[in-house]
Amino acid sequence: MKKQDMREAMPETAAFIDKMRAAFGVESINESIKGGMRGQGAFWAKENGQEVGSRQPVPKSIVGWDKFGRSFTFDVPAGATHDDVQVMFAAEQKKANDLAMQRRGLPID
Numbered sequence: 001m002k003k004q005d006m007r008e009a010m011p012e013t014a015a016f017i018d019k020m021r022a023a024f025g026v027e028s029i030n031e032s033i034k035g036g037m038r039g040q041g042a043f044w045a046k047e048n049g050q051e052v053g054s055r056q057p058v059p060k061s062i063v064g065w066d067k068f069g070r071s072f073t074f075d076v077p078a079g080a081t082h083d084d085v086q087v088m089f090a091a092e093q094k095k096a097n098d099l100a101m102q103r104r105g106l107p108i109d
Contacts, residue, residue: 010047055082062089066096068104 007014021029036043036053044053061075062085074092076085098108 006050006052009050010045010052013045013047013052016045058082058085062092064089064093064096066093066100068100070096070100072096 017029017033032042033053035041039054041054041056044055045051058080059076061073063071063073065071072092072095074088076088080088101108
């Protein structure tokens with residue numbers, strides 16, 4: 001995908017990259033993007049059905065925080081995809097939030 005094509009197909013990603021370049025330097029961000037394009041997991045983006053770069057491997061465990069700042073962890077089963085992890089994280093975070101609300105005697109959302 002040409003640079004201009006990417007900016008048109010993925011405008012939010014392009015804007016984010018521009019902000020990162022301004023904050024951390026063009027060379028540093030460009031190296032991360034190139035690493036992602038080489039399959040190193042240094043950069044990955046998905047927008048409007050387009051994907052560029054390469055995702056990092058699916059982690060074996062996840063740490064998250066409930067709405068009160070308390071941490072929770074869960075193990076990711078072998079074979080899970082990144083999409084699976086997103087669904088699992090949302091479910092685990094909901095459980096952690098509900099438990100925190102219950103312990104405080106507050107109504108559960």
